[in-house]
Amino acid sequence: MYTSGSMSLPKGTELTHASIVSAIISYAYAADVREDDRFLAFLPLAHVMEFCTEIALVALNNVIMYGSPKTLTNNSPKIMPGTLGDAQVAKPTYINAVPLVLDRIVDGVMERVKEKSNFMQNIFAKALAKKESQETSAFVKKLIDLMVFRQAIPGEKFSWVDLNVVNGYFLRPEKTKEAFFEMDGVRWFKTGDIAEIDDTGAIRIIDRIGDIIKLDNGEYIALGKIEMYLKEHPVIENLFVNAKAGARGCVCIAVPNEQQIKKIARALKLDASRSYRSLCRHPEVVANVLDALQKFGKEKGLRKCDIPLALYLSHIPWVPSCGLVGPAFKLRRKALEFHFQDVLKRM
Structure with a gap:
């Protein structure tokens, strides 16, 4: 698989069969997919997360429906006004998402909220603040989902999968040496990201060094x-x-x-x-x-x-x-x- 090339030319990453199989099994185990779940696929199979997810779902005999990032929501650029986006038509319970796609989903939801009355906009804002609070119980968050967010957001679950560290970059020994190192017998990968640890102990990626x-x-x-x-x-x-x-x-x-x-x-x-x-x-x-x-x-x-x-x-x-x-x-x-x-x- 090749990197996105966001900072330089794309680099080929040497993924082992064991790494791919491990990711597929991990997804099948951790995602808690049910027989009646419906997956909406819109990322290309050149994206390793999508590749592993779809293999796992085929093995689990789940429904996979195919869409496009440009037709995902009712407000997507390739959707004619008055027609429905892929998510509204397919009504998935699972999708894989990348930040840009999530941003578009959020934009679509906020546009729908703006069309509501001031009273409903205030309800939505307060429900969102409650949902984001660390002090809100899981039970209350589920109630908020059912009473507020299920009315605005198509789908129920978002899923991500982490893959094992790769062997190195294909035919790029100098780049492999720059990015990978061992310390105390453990192999590490320098991602080039800038991160911060918030008050809850969670790590947030906030930028790239370059x-x-x-x-x-x-x-x-x-x-x-x-x-x-x-x-x-x-x-x-x-x-x-x-x-x-x-x-x-x-x-x-x-x-x-x-x-x-x-x-x-x-x-x-x-x-x-x-x-x-x-x-x-x-x-x-x-x-x-x-x-x-x-x-x-x-x-x-x-x-x-x-x-x-x-x-x-x-x-x-x-x-x-x-x-x-x-x-x-x-x-x-x-x-x-x-x-x-x-x-x-x-x-």
Whole structure:
């Protein structure tokens, strides 16, 4: 299997048969799959988690239904207005998910919540706060799921599977030596992630070492962290933040939600016959989205130096086949920088 190539060229990882079989058995044992469970598959089989999961589910004789990340929810970019997304049609009880897909599900749910009355929005906000609290009992959380969240979120369970550490990188001994080491007889892998331990003792991955950039004022910014927060805005489908060492600040290139862009165009009273592509190039639309992102970033607690100074809207979705994202929709920074090099120079 090959890595996503988010920071450099994809590297082949040497997975053993024992590692794959171990992952399949672990999933079958830990996921607690029932005979009547329904699995919605939308990640490519080039993604090792999806590969192992589907083999396990075939062995367990479970139903597997196939969808697409671009048609997953009612608000997905390839779903016509008024029609249902894959999750609503399939009604799965299990899915595998990656962060970007979860962000899109959250965006879809929040859009539905905004359509409700102020009273129902307050109920949802209080239920969510209660569900997230460490002090809320499991029984109360189940009641909240049944009474509130089952009405908004398709599906019941999300599952992840951890795989054994690989042998190394295929035909890349220098990279293998950099990333793997032994200490006290135990083999370790340097992931390149930056993590923090919260008050509950849980470890949270918050950024990548290669994503830390020093600006001209001496401040450091974390590109991945900025992307993580700004992607939560309902206008954004995907987003890439870029900055060079010594720059005045960062800029971003985003793939917007087509329906949201058309909604903005109507609010700006632009010509209704304009294409989605032309709207993405329209200065007023770009300025409107940039202003919304800047305000949203401040609301999320981003510092002044974290806020993007400029924005470019890309009308073409970033999918694995275009080479700008990996199988799990992780950004391929080098590929994005090369593809948008002329845009970045102008920004």
